[in-house]
Amino acid sequence: MNFLILAVGTRNSIVRYFRRAFEGVGTVIASDVSELSSAIYDADKFYIVPPISDSRYIDFILGICVREKIDGVLSLIDPELSLLAENEEKFKDVGTTVIGSSYELCETSLDKIQLFHWLIDRGYNSPRSWIDKRAFYKAVESGDAAYPVFMKPRRGSASIGVSKVDDRDTLELLFAHDNNLMIQEFLNGQEIGADVYVDMISGEVVSIFTKKKIKMRAGETDKSVSFKDPTLFSLIEKFVTEAGYRGQIDIDLFDVKGKYYIVEVNPRFGGGYPHAYECGCDHTKMILENLRGNTNRKVVGDYDEGVYMMKYSEVKIVPERT
């Protein structure tokens, strides 16, 4: 039983978690475009691969799957999720299961405007979003919207390119520099992250871990605290099942005075997943079970509340390769 993790970048913990799950079972192989990816050095073996924009990319990855007898594959970066889903059959043909959601669902999830419409149409709460600035100005004039707002790339992950905007001048300036931005209502509430595993065989939501993200004075540092709320678990289960996600998902939400808003969905392991894992939500073992042909039993909420996670940096040192 061998596993391939694509585009590992600096996600060392994820690679190590998979290695722990596959210990004595098989090898964990990592790939990245760069030898300066810290996480490749934590895998049993790694491949340096062409960029995903390269037309030979999929064949290159399929080649690795054949050579290394890979049973399961997933990617850690957004742009690759749809690509893997699109080529699911080719992977199946070489005996490799793509751990992830369908092509259509990946595409909808990664386009924040599409996701917003999907959610609103089905009665979920989601922060109001505009791609047309004139529509937004009208909403401001009629008192339906107000500053501050967020400006975000319509497609895009992490917080890259996200600005909090207080006035029309700044909004105009940002649009002038980048017209792929969208405007999103600023919600004044508690930011929440959910790490969810949907069984690849049964399609059932088998694990949900929820945490409050803790804002810090100095900015960047990522800290969170685990909590549980049956209402939130039900909402997540309903949403994830209705949308039809599969495998690992990361959901960003807001709690505004007890009302939950769905903000973003990344159909992959999110950067904050180590918190879930360290609290006992081991989704890497669930993936292994699925690859073995076994369904996982439902363990939603099977973790401790009030456990704090604090990120810090560690370094990987590699001598020059000759």
Place this chain on the structure above:
Amino acid sequence: MNFLILAVGTRNSIVRYFRRAFEGVGTVIASDVSELSSAIYDADKFYIVPPISDSRYIDFILGICVREKIDGVLSLIDPELSLLAENEEKFKDVGTTVIGSSYELCETSLDKIQLFHWLIDRGYNSPRSWIDKRAFYKAVESGDAAYPVFMKPRRGSASIGVSKVDDRDTLELLFAHDNNLMIQEFLNGQEIGADVYVDMISGEVVSIFTKKKIKMRAGETDKSVSFKDPTLFSLIEKFVTEAGYRGQIDIDLFDVKGKYYIVEVNPRFGGGYPHAYECGCDHTKMILENLRGNTNRKVVGDYDEGVYMMKYSEVKIVPERT
């Protein structure tokens, strides 16, 4: 022989390096304002302290020094460097040596405009800087300056609040939102970091580690590669000696077509120090030697070239305290 590290925040590696140096010799104690500092949990013992703006702060720290029989103390954050230097005598009275530079030098270093003038007056290269936007516009009109430029807080560390600005409109907008900014010439060259140790007893520059900072496509990730250049070592030695720094310093430079520019100086352990340490430049042991009353011998350049450092995140998990 006991050591106290103040404001450890998320600097887990530094705390661990000191513990390694002081193993079998004494204890390493850490402090922070917050229990959500990941690095306090890596020390032998920690204290949660008032913010440095609190009038009782210094007495609180002196109290720790007495109680824990602290021989040496340093801080990892800029705003505290001058404060420690200012109270050096009080620390000496309780038997604690402040590892750091003089009050005046800390103040000059942390004010980018003051440092710029200090450097230029003594013939060092440094990117041209303006606090008066009209003076900058005049320089642009006369062809002496050009966009893009950096806008940075005059005092401030990391890259918090730093923007690359392409036009006057954006510059005006940024100044309108924050008038503590300064304009700095954009240098098109190789960014360099230097980790330097100046012996606290002899005042001699005993260790210099230099690395090229590697720019990445995706942004944030911090990667660097070690290198050596005798010309750069001489420049650093001359500058550091002329200024009179003591203890650990972190210097940011640019190499523009073989000409070195000094951009910033942080008279403390910088965020990239783990690269130096992992390459064998152990400045924590040098501090221990100084506290023992021994001078360190000069080992400038005693490390391998072409060694890459890649940062990644690790998590610290702490259950709720009751």
